[in-house]
Amino acid sequence: MPLHASGSDGDDTFPAFCAHTHLFPGSRCRVRELPDPQGFAAAPRPLGLDLRFSDGVVSEAELLVADSGDAVLTVAARTTAAGTGIDGQTWIVRSFERSGDEVELTLGSRSDRAWTAG
Numbered sequence: 001m002p003l004h005a006s007g008s009d010g011d012d013t014f015p016a017f018c019a020h021t022h023l024f025p026g027s028r029c030r031v032r033e034l035p036d037p038q039g040f041a042a043a044p045r046p047l048g049l050d051l052r053f054s055d056g057v058v059s060e061a062e063l064l065v066a067d068s069g070d071a072v073l074t075v076a077a078r079t080t081a082a083g084t085g086i087d088g089q090t091w092i093v094r095s096f097e098r099s100g101d102e103v104e105l106t107l108g109s110r111s112d113r114a115w116t117a118g
Contacts, residue, residue: 013048016105021055021080023091025109029073030102041098044071055081063093063105071096072111 018029029051034040049061059078065071071093079085094108 008109013050016049016051016061018051018053018064021053021057021082023075026105027107028093029107030099030106031105032080032102033104034101037098037103041096041103044069044093044103049073051075053078053080057081057094073107075117 014031014033016029016031018027020027023029029049031047031049042063042100044063046065047063048056049063051061052058057078057080060076062074063071064074073091073093075089075091077086077088090111092108092111093105095106096107097104
């Protein structure tokens with residue numbers, strides 16, 4: 001299943017916030033500053049994220065979307081503010097929901113499968 005990634009020129013990079021210092025099944029991230037949150041929630045598209053965790057650490061992340069609509073969130077390796085190293089991870093995105101001017105992503109399980117941009 002081919003996945004499509006955002007461009008490397010940064011045009012599709014948006015701020016996102018996670019209310020925890022780490023990700024886990026059921027955790028939620030809010031994507032901000034999307035030009036059309038309702039449209040994005042209904043038909044997600046690939047984009048780059050600057051994902052800010054509750055401890056203030058920011059990590060590069062990328063939302064990949066397959067032709068089928070399946071989506072994953074890949075998050076670069078990072079070190080928490082407390083000094084804990086966290087390897088890069090890929091998470092299945094279980095749902096997209098509009099919440100005001102933001103879109104909330106709810107994560108499912110981690111994916112050990114290799115996801116590549118198509």
